[in-house]
Amino acid sequence: MNSSVRWIDWAIVVAYLVSIAGAGLIFMGRNKSASAYFKGGGNLPWWVVSFSLFMALSSPLSFLAVPALVYSTDMSYLPIFFGTAIVIPIAAKWFLPFFRNLNLTSAYEYLEVRFNLICRLFASAAFILFMVSLTAVVAYLPAVALSAVTGMNVNLAVTVVMLASIVYCATGGITALAWVDFVQSLLLFVSIAVILAVLVCGTDGGIAGCVAQGVEGGKFNAFDFSLTWSRPLFWVVLIGGTVAQFASYTSDQRVVQRYMTVKDVAAAKKLMYMQLGATFVSSTLVFLIGLALWTYYRSQPGGMPVIAKNDQILPVFIANELPVGVAGIALAAIAAATVSTLAANLNSTAAAFTTDFYRRLVNKGLKDERRELVCGKICTVAAGLLGGGFAIVLVNSDLASAYEQFQRYIGILTAGLASLFVMGIFMKRVNGFGAVCGLVANYVVTFGLDLAPWPGKPHLLLYGAFGLAVSLVVAMLASPLAKLTRRA
Numbered sequence: 001m002n003s004s005v006r007w008i009d010w011a012i013v014v015a016y017l018v019s020i021a022g023a024g025l026i027f028m029g030r031n032k033s034a035s036a037y038f039k040g041g042g043n044l045p046w047w048v049v050s051f052s053l054f055m056a057l058s059s060p061l062s063f064l065a066v067p068a069l070v071y072s073t074d075m076s077y078l079p080i081f082f083g084t085a086i087v088i089p090i091a092a093k094w095f096l097p098f099f100r101n102l103n104l105t106s107a108y109e110y111l112e113v114r115f116n117l118i119c120r121l122f123a124s125a126a127f128i129l130f131m132v133s134l135t136a137v138v139a140y141l142p143a144v145a146l147s148a149v150t151g152m153n154v155n156l157a158v159t160v161v162m163l164a165s166i167v168y169c170a171t172g173g174i175t176a177l178a179w180v181d182f183v184q185s186l187l188l189f190v191s192i193a194v195i196l197a198v199l200v201c202g203t204d205g206g207i208a209g210c211v212a213q214g215v216e217g218g219k220f221n222a223f224d225f226s227l228t229w230s231r232p233l234f235w236v237v238l239i240g241g242t243v244a245q246f247a248s249y250t251s252d253q254r255v256v257q258r259y260m261t262v263k264d265v266a267a268a269k270k271l272m273y274m275q276l277g278a279t280f281v282s283s284t285l286v287f288l289i290g291l292a293l294w295t296y297y298r299s300q301p302g303g304m305p306v307i308a309k310n311d312q313i314l315p316v317f318i319a320n321e322l323p324v325g326v327a328g329i330a331l332a333a334i335a336a337a338t339v340s341t342l343a344a345n346l347n348s349t350a351a352a353f354t355t356d357f358y359r360r361l362v363n364k365g366l367k368d369e370r371r372e373l374v375c376g377k378i379c380t381v382a383a384g385l386l387g388g389g390f391a392i393v394l395v396n397s398d399l400a401s402a403y404e405q406f407q408r409y410i411g412i413l414t415a416g417l418a419s420l421f422v423m424g425i426f427m428k429r430v431n432g433f434g435a436v437c438g439l440v441a442n443y444v445v446t447f448g449l450d451l452a453p454w455p456g457k458p459h460l461l462l463y464g465a466f467g468l469a470v471s472l473v474v475a476m477l478a479s480p481l482a483k484l485t486r487r488a
Helices: 003-030 034-042 046-058 061-072 078-102 109-114 117-150 154-201 206-216 234-251 253-259 265-298 310-321 326-362 369-395 402-413 415-426 432-451 460-487
Strands: none
Touching (some): 003 154, 034 154, 034 369, 046 154, 046 326, 061 117, 061 265, 061 310, 061 326, 078 109, 078 265, 078 415, 109 415, 117 326, 117 369, 117 402, 117 415, 154 206, 154 310, 154 326, 154 369, 206 265, 234 402, 234 415, 253 326, 265 310, 402 415, 415 460, 432 460
């Protein structure tokens, strides 16, 4: 690709990032308090928030990492999205009304009321650690894409994306995130459709050719029911995906925070089901893009391209096969997906830290909206800088698949959070002592599985499932011990 193409596409991406940062400044005047900054006044349109939730949870990992995974292997991870359909009706019936009635800023405030301060702070700290880790993975992917299309140094690409996200999130708050996410989701869907169409048209035999070659190459392998837990087979992916989605919709601050941005429970349920529809459409398309990338390059005279990392395959296609300008728009869509996810991570991190640590430990429970707003903005910047620094480490490491790394973080860091809310809402006999014991047991199991040099150990998707199960059992067994200790 010649330099003029690189500069035109580079200019489109940069212009888009500048406009995103500017959008935060436009909404800045609406953030007069910490409540407005984190909850948007509780009166945002549900259909806008639904796409904001979609962007927060799925992109750009779906857009870049999933096609790379299908291209290099197969569709083994497809059942992970079935877990969303299982979890959302459960969350909408029991967890959503529960959180709405409490009217919380941080999801973890409830844990102190139900159990104790240790549970609240531990859970909030685990969520913050997860968000910083996830921020790094999310920033890593578009850096690879921008570098492939524009020739920009990959470390500089991380810096540019992170700075735009920090400015946008720190100034705009949740209201800016919701409205801009809605626009960006439309751009993302259009880009996905265009890319898939170009790939299919460039494959010998079109749609039929894609299907035939995919069957021949074993790319549709998503329903292997073999009884082994060390590979991503159907039941492994389904169980792991269900637990991961359960953790997201019951204990993730990004999700709970958006429950509070609409006017009532009915609106919150609508946004959840619309987000479910958007997730299924996008998931199907990005898996098909991975298949079509493989069939497209098999149909080309030059064959498969040489890439340094699997996650570069879609950016390489965009850089070399899409027309000038169109490539820039596609990269702008990747940037849009990235900024949306990063901003959601940073805003929810700031909400958790400000509410659970600053308000609780510094202000001693007193609400000082002006100081909390300042604290939230400072925390947003700090989380962005930490995540960006970690992203640069990932960029310069030998990371085979960002998607698998993402699933690893979910299993290790979030299952324990979900277990606390299950205990609190459904297990009335579990007390604070039992909950802490269960939480510790969860992290012993998840970190132990991750670090254990055991060749036949469970696949990383199952870490969270084992951690969740052990946590609940230990909590039930340990809770009576607290009463015995008091009697003694």
